Amino acid sequence: GAGKGLLATVAIARGAEILRDRPLLVMPHVVGGAIERGTQFIVDTLEAHNPQIFALHSCDLDARAQGRDLRGILGTNSISIGALPGHNADHGAVFEQISRINHSCSPNAHFRWNADGFWGEIRALRPIAKGEQVTISYQPVYQPYRVRQAALKEQYEFRCAFMACSRPACERQNSDKSRQTLTTITKNTDREVALAMWLAGTDLPEDLILTMGLQFAKMMDDEMLDEVQERVAIAHSLVTAYCALKEADKEKMWAERAAEYTMAATGSDGGWADVAKAPEMTRYTYWGTARASAANGDGA
Numbered sequence: 001g002a003g004k005g006l007l008a009t010v011a012i013a014r015g016a017e018i019l020r021d022r023p024l025l026v027m028p029h030v031v032g033g034a035i036e037r038g039t040q041f042i043v044d045t046l047e048a049h050n051p052q053i054f055a056l057h058s059c060d061l062d063a064r065a066q067g068r069d070l071r072g073i074l075g076t077n078s079i080s081i082g083a084l085p086g087h088n089a090d091h092g093a094v095f096e097q098i099s100r101i102n103h104s105c106s107p108n109a110h111f112r113w114n115a116d117g118f119w120g121e122i123r124a125l126r127p128i129a130k131g132e133q134v135t136i137s138y139q140p141v142y143q144p145y146r147v148r149q150a151a152l153k154e155q156y157e158f159r160c161a162f163m164a165c166s167r168p169a170c171e172r173q174n175s176d177k178s179r180q181t182l183t184t185i186t187k188n189t190d191r192e193v194a195l196a197m198w199l200a201g202t203d204l205p206e207d208l209i210l211t212m213g214l215q216f217a218k219m220m221d222d223e224m225l226d227e228v229q230e231r232v233a234i235a236h237s238l239v240t241a242y243c244a245l246k247e248a249d250k251e252k253m254w255a256e257r258a259a260e261y262t263m264a265a266t267g268s269d270g271g272w273a274d275v276a277k278a279p280e281m282t283r284y285t286y287w288g289t290a291r292a293s294a295a296n297g298d299g300a
Helices: 034-051 053-054 069-079 143-158 169-182 190-198 207-224 228-244 249-265 272-276
Strands: 019-020 024-030 079-084 087-094 109-114 118-125 132-138
Touching: 034 053, 034 069, 053 069, 069 087, 069 143, 079 109, 109 249, 118 132, 118 249, 143 169, 169 207, 190 207, 190 228, 207 228, 228 249, 249 272
Parallel strands: 109 132
Antiparallel strands: 019 118, 024 087, 079 087, 109 118
16 A cells, blocks of 8 residues: 555665665755646656656545646655755756655654765665565654654655554554654753763663653653654663773674664764764773762663
């Protein structure tokens, strides 16, 4: 019932590049919204150079019945890639393969626009098993269940039926609360202040930073969410805490996790691999500055 999609033919590691696809069409969103004025010219040009675009699905049922529904195809399949050199407007790109990847409110993959290479990339947010469907999110995943479903229905004419959205109502209510809480991870300055105070040896619970970080990580695991900014923020605090406690094995695990998520987001490990290898040589991890008696925590 979901049309075509993408299945993994091999096991895929977190952060790995799954697919690279050059766009069939790139245009500012403001042009896409007024495409009727140049439809025939654009259709003729695409039919001559990129006819594959007309094989993509359109969610506009009325327009689709009338023939080549270019506007519906763009609205259904376009992925935002931001501004381009010389043009500050937000642009959308339509891809022959990436645009066929199905949605999940707990996706296992992430779209990344490579401006230098002028192509789109799909990278794994978590380990993907052979035979598993690769999914991305078409919308912000931290919105409440009803908001997500209504938005998907309005724009794409479907409702998400993946695991996170197929739970009983009571579990979905708890899920909404967890997702709301998780939106604070990268924005919460109190967490950063607490980390600085803990590192300074102030009178805070010994296991405060570890408890906070591991609790957030478990919430994301329970929600099957792997948003890269939030995951890196969690890993950063845990790496800092474990370095301060000289717990090298656990520091290495979380630094490697941060490297994988950063790879998924940027195509680079962001220096986290070096932190994992030699944390005591990396000045911003505060190696050995906290009380060695702090309570241990387990990572996942």
